[in-house]
Amino acid sequence: MADAKTDRRVRRTKALLLQGLMQLMETKDVKDISVKELSDLADINRGTFYLHYSDVYDMLAQLEDELFLEFHGIIDRTLKPDTPVHASRATLLEIFSFLERHRAVVRAMIGPHGDLAFVNRLKNLVKERLDSIFTARQADSDGCYMESFAVSGCTGVIETWLSQPDAPSPEAMADVCTRILERGLGMD
Incomplete structure (x- = not known):
C-alpha cells in the first residue's frame, strides 16, 4: 500500500516538474533554466528534484528517451519495408495521435526555445526507416531526396x-499529409 502512494507521489512530482519545464521552455532556452527556478515553479524543493534528476539536462534527456521509446514503437509497427505506399496514412495517423497525446511537450521541444537535437533525432529515425524501405524496393537514385522531402x-x-490553438484532429492531419506526400512524390 505504501508503494502505491509513493508511486503516485513520484508520478505527481514528475508531472509537476514536466509541466514547469514546458512552461519555462515557452520563453527560455534550456541552458537558461535553473533547477531552483524549475523547483520553485513546480512548488517542490530542490532536494526532491535531485531525487529524480541530476540536472535540467538529465530531466530533458529522460523525457526525450521516454518519447523516443514510444515513437520508435510506432515506427517499428507501421513503417516496414514491405508496407504498401498507400498504407502511409496509417503511419501518419499513429504519429499525429502520438503528437496529440504529447502536444505540450513536443511543442516546447520543437519550439523556438526547444531542443534542436530532439527534432534532428526524430527526423533521423524516420529518414533511416524510409531509406531502408526505398532500398528494399530498389528505388531509384532520387530516394534520398524523396526521404528529405517527406521528412522535412x-x-x-x-x-x-x-x-x-484550434488545430485539426490527428485524423484530419494524417489525411492532409497523405495527400501532400502522394502529390509530392508523384503517386497520384
Missing part, C-alpha cells in the same frame, strides 16, 4: 499544426 515537409506541417 512533414516536420514543417507538424510545427504549424502544434502552434495552432
Whole structure:
C-alpha cells in the first residue's frame, strides 16, 4: 500500500516538474533554466528534484528517451519495408495521435526555445526507416531526396499544426499529409 502512494507521489512530482519545464521552455532556452527556478515553479524543493534528476539536462534527456521509446514503437509497427505506399496514412495517423497525446511537450521541444537535437533525432529515425524501405524496393537514385522531402515537409506541417490553438484532429492531419506526400512524390 505504501508503494502505491509513493508511486503516485513520484508520478505527481514528475508531472509537476514536466509541466514547469514546458512552461519555462515557452520563453527560455534550456541552458537558461535553473533547477531552483524549475523547483520553485513546480512548488517542490530542490532536494526532491535531485531525487529524480541530476540536472535540467538529465530531466530533458529522460523525457526525450521516454518519447523516443514510444515513437520508435510506432515506427517499428507501421513503417516496414514491405508496407504498401498507400498504407502511409496509417503511419501518419499513429504519429499525429502520438503528437496529440504529447502536444505540450513536443511543442516546447520543437519550439523556438526547444531542443534542436530532439527534432534532428526524430527526423533521423524516420529518414533511416524510409531509406531502408526505398532500398528494399530498389528505388531509384532520387530516394534520398524523396526521404528529405517527406521528412522535412512533414516536420514543417507538424510545427504549424502544434502552434495552432484550434488545430485539426490527428485524423484530419494524417489525411492532409497523405495527400501532400502522394502529390509530392508523384503517386497520384
